[in-house]
Amino acid sequence: MIPPAGVSRRTLLAAATLSIGLAPLATSALAQVPLPKLRVGTLKFGTLNWLLDTVRAEKLDRREGFALESVDFAGGQATTVALQAGDIDLIVSDWLWAMRRLNDGEAMRFAPFSTALGALMVAPDGPVKTLADLKGRKLGVAGGAVDKSWLLLRAYAKAKLGRDLIDLCEPVYGAPPLVSEQLALGRVDAVLTFWPYAARLDARGFRRMLDMKEVVTGLGIDPAPPLVGYVWRTAIMGEKGATLAAFLRAAAAANKVLATSDDAWTRIRPVMQAADDAEFSRLRDYYRAGIPGSFGEAERASCERLFGVLAQLGGPELVGQNPRFERALFAPIGE
Known part of the structure; x- marks a missing residue:
């Protein structure tokens, strides 16, 4: 190779060597760019932890390009307070609580976590x-x-x-x-x-x-809709909308693992607090039966009918002073 005019062969070789040496450093620097973080509020022994542990074990958060962080709380009320304060990004709660917050002027969004009802x-x-x-x-x-x-x-x-x-x-x-x-x-x-x-x-x-x-x-409400799901504040959608969507994809993938792999359940057994093999098996089977499927127009219509029944019986103590059903709560990310 003939070096350009005014550039010695030695200078050219030194430059090439330097660029080759910097390539791994550039790759390493890119690898160290922090992933967007999603802070999820959990109950210490809640079933959400079974799912989150599976997300981590299968590296589904990394595959989706975000970092999952769990924040433990002692009770459900503590998680809702932390969510409203902006200390965490997402919790699992029932959609009636989220609907009441929305009706009171605090916009929330909901996606199903489980269809198991008790x-x-x-x-x-x-x-x-x-x-x-x-x-x-x-x-x-x-x-x-x-x-x-x-x-x-x-x-x-x-x-x-x-x-x-x-x-x-x-x-x-x-x-x-x-x-x-x-x-x-x-x-x-x-x-x-x-x-x-x-x-x-x-x-x-x-x-x-x-x-x-x-x-x-x-009660004529068919299909039976979920009552509990992931809840987050609409206010964070601009900053974390893509991360929330990535989390929901990772959660769905983790549920596919839990639906089919007994080994995955053996892995999370220590956090399930099962007293014996029989209890472990029942908890696994009940969880699997509650893994949500599609959530479309039929399910939203069922939620609306369910809201009517509960509002009539529970009154303001349950649904607040401004009871109305808002479908915006259930709008998928991107709408």
Whole structure:
């Protein structure tokens, strides 16, 4: 090679060597560019952690080009406060809470996390075989008087029996672990509880008398829509819209792994707090049954019908002073 006029061969070779040496440094510098971060609020022993652990183990966050950060909280109210304060980007909550915030002027968005809704659990040899058998008996209710499942079960009983359950039985409100133990001790005759606790009772030999999906469809709401999902503030869409979309793709990919791979469940078993093999299997199976599918116009219409039922029974304490159904809550990213 003949060097350009005025440039010695030695100078040309030195320049070429320098450029070759800088190439790996440039590649290394690019590799160290920080990925956009998404801060997700979680409950320390919540089922969301099962999904997030799978996202990390499968490196789905890196594949989608973002860094996933979990922030643990002691309770659900703490996560909602942190979300509203902007300390985290996303939580799992029910869409009625997000709808109430939206109606009060704080715009939120929602995407499904799980379609699992919980169940009415009874002892296999107990006195409660049908809904009518609850008459005059004690019913443990996970949560309070405006718990969504309790309101729906009351509406279902009124449709099927012509009576409101609150007039037929004695509701005993309490935290899910507490009402489960009350059933085990025979202090209540049935328990209406969330799906993870229903799964644990199932593993202990208790019977799922009525699934909440049956209750919802029995009220003429079909398909049964999800109640819980990912919730984030619309205000962050401009800055983090692409990262949120990447997270939802990673979450869907992780659910595909959890739907098909038993090895993936073995990997997350330490965070599931399963008491034994039976409980581990029930938790896995209940989770799989709740993995969401499509969420389109039919599901949004079901959400609207469900909102009407819950607003009528729960009143302002549940849906606030400005109850209206806003489909904008469910708009996909990009709309």
